[in-house]
Amino acid sequence: MSSTPSASLFKPLQEGDPGDVGGYRLAAVLGTGGMGKVYLSYTPGGRPIALKVIRPEFSEDPEFRRRFKQEVQAAQRVQGLYTAPVIDFDTDGAQPWLATAYVPGPSLAHAVAQHGGLPLRSVLLLTVGVAEALTVIHGAGIVHRDLKPANVLLASDGPRVIDFGIARAADTTALTGTGVSVGTPAFMAPEQASAGTVTPATDVFALGQIAAFAAIGSPAYGEGSSHAVLYRIVHEDPDLSRLPTELLPMVTRCLSREPADRPSLTEIIGLCHELSPTALHQGEDWLPQTVADSITERLRLPGPARTPQPMPTVAPTPTEVSPSTPPPGTVDPYAPTGLATPSAPGAPGPVRPRAPEPPAPGHHTATPGYPANHTPPPVTHQPSAPQVRQKSRRTGLIVAASVVGTLVVLGVIGSLLSDGGGKEENKGAGAPATSSGPTGGDGGAGAGQQRKDPKPVSYQGIDLTDGYQLMLADNPPRPVQSEDAAYDGGDLYFKVVNFLDESSIGTDNGKLVLLDNARKGSLETCRTETRYTEKIDLDQLTQGSQICVLSDAGHVAVATYRGRSSESDPGSYVTLDLQIWRNAQETDGN
Incomplete structure (x- = not known):
């Protein structure tokens, strides 16, 4: 098999795609959904991430922004083995975005479309993994709301549930009634489809749908128009005639119309272990070989663009520093020139690296190597290299510094003289008062000055x-x-x-x-x-x-x-x- 990344998996950036988002250089397009576009990027340490940029239509809705911020903050608390953790985000920028760990595996929807239904052991391991992911998600106070085959990724060591809770942000926006599809009707629960009521039991219904879809190779309530599918979910029984008999009791309970009749996630995990003829342990052999091969394909990522080192136009002497910007008339190798010709299909060419901007309120940049809920140390921005100074100007700089130093010394002497040598407090009626103000102390302000209150x-x-x-x-x-x-x-x-x-x-x-x-x-x-x-x-x-x-x-x-x-x-x-x-x-x- 070729060692180059697949052009069908990693599409090159097109005109209109940003070159970087939040300081992350974008390498390729992973996909487009109802709420935004997903890009491949990398952390400073080279770890791949999936960066979702929210559609402008949603970004302009204040209620969406408020809910999106709440959901992202809640999603940071989810740290499970079967979820993709939140790495970074910006909910207050011109176009909100969210970055999660990149999972090198196809979605369940893609795997079934390409290779058909999964064998019983794979379905049981899939169900156990998703149930464990939902346990962690619900424990963080989140209901997924949009659990579907496209939101379950198949990694080499088990499934990963993504996009948990994010759909809630779009539930009350004006856009949901104007043709923008957020949820997937074929996998909604009856109470969600009819009254919009959502509880943890709603995700259990979707889990039953996931298990049936993985085993049968198609939705349990059939396909067709959204209205027709929703009607069948609310009023009719699912078609489970092709479901393996071992799975029938568990899936039937999950798909109960009444939320109270559905099993708990703990019960589902126990039932899966009881149904399996052998002990269930996640491992690299949990998927059929044809599906596992597509994971290998997704490991061949288009690498981050490498920028050549600049060549100085004039070799610096041992006492000089190379200029940080080239002189007029020379070519700046770091200048943005768009995307170069890819070296492999789907691989973007070099672009100018961009240093991350200081975080705005509501924006947290996770430090590589730290968990998502760890407060990173403050970032210290190194100043850029100074411009070349001619030796002939150094004498003038030294003289100027001497003059400034002399003025400072004279000012200090004058201050001491006016304060009586600095040995006694000036307690006369006309003496200037030194106020520390509410902040106490001098706070870095000069004598007689009050430190300004910080801005809220x-x-x-x-x-x-x-x-x-x-x-x-x-x-x-x-x-x-x-x-x-x-x-x-x-x-x-x-x-x-x-x-x-x-x-x-x-x-x-x-x-x-x-x-x-x-x-x-x-x-x-x-x-x-x-x-x-x-x-x-x-x-x-x-x-x-x-x-x-x-x-x-x-x-x-x-x-x-x-x-x-x-x-x-x-x-x-x-x-x-x-x-x-x-x-x-x-x-x-x-």
Whole structure:
């Protein structure tokens, strides 16, 4: 077989495709869906990623943006063996995007279309893997909503579920009624198709559809127009006449019209183990050889473009530095020239590398080698190489520096003389006052000056799950799971005590103040309040209640309570809006 990447799998970038997104250079097009276009790219360390750019039509809808941001933040909490983890994202840019780990394998839809239905053992391993993925997804408070063969990828060591929860962002947009298809009717549950009701049991129905499709090679409710398929799902029984008899009881229960009659995910995993004549263990032999060969084909990726090193027009001397930009009239080898002729079918040519831009609010760039919920260290941008300076100009620079130094010394001497030599405080009635202001200390400001208050940054719709905490210094503040019950170091956490039916919002790294309904949260309000506590019971809050958060690190925030998850949600969480003033207070260490 050829060692070059397949042109049918990795399509070259076309006119209109961006050259890079969020600092990631795009290498090829992986596919196009109802919500956007998916590209192949690479992390700085060379790991392939799948980067989905949301369609402009959705990007222009404020409600979609709000929900998309919520779903991406929730998806970051999903860290399962059978899911593709979120690597990076930007929900606030001109065109939102989401990057996940690249899975080198065909979708179940593609595999069945090319090779037909799968054997019993493969179907059982597929069902167990997807059920385990759904267990993790539901545990993070997410219902997939759009589980279908195209969203199940077949990797060499088991299936991977992708796009979990993202379809929820489009459910209430104006676009869903104007011909833009988000879900797939053939795999919707009856309650989803008729009333739009979605629960974890909705995903169980879709899992039954997935198992039947993998075994039969076609949808259990047939094909045709969307209206016809939806009618059969709501009012008729599926056609399971070609389903292997071993699978019939389990699939039939999953496809029950009543959600309460469907089995739990744990039951489904147990049933699959009981049905298998041999022990079920995921391995590289879990798929038929013909399908496994297509995985090998997807491992031959079009590599990231390699840019040649620039050749300096004039060799630098040992005391000079090569120019960072070539002189006029020379060719800049880093200048963007579009895509060069590919060296292999589907492989884009070299493009100019682009350094990642500083993250905007709502944008988190994951550091390679760290998990998605890890707050990366701040990125230090190295300055570009200085321009060549002629030796003849150095004397002028030295003289200028000497003059500046002399002026600084004279200024210091004058200041000391005016302050009485700096040994006694000037306590006269006309003496200028030095105010540290609310921030305390000089904060880097000169004597007699007050440090300016920091500008606030706002984050909307943060879902803080039971047992999770967040830090105000993070941009954006991302809920991460507490390692123990102490919530050690968390600026804000949410905790549920189930056996007492108590819930609270608390801090282990500062103080909280519950504001009266008549008071509007602000930096000044939070600074002047003295009714401090470390925990606020949820029954004290109503929608719109505001809480001052004053962290020991010097950050101040106003958290606006937007409500709690409903009983139908698989997870328990509270939704908050945050307005944060970072480094607004003096800390004990200053």
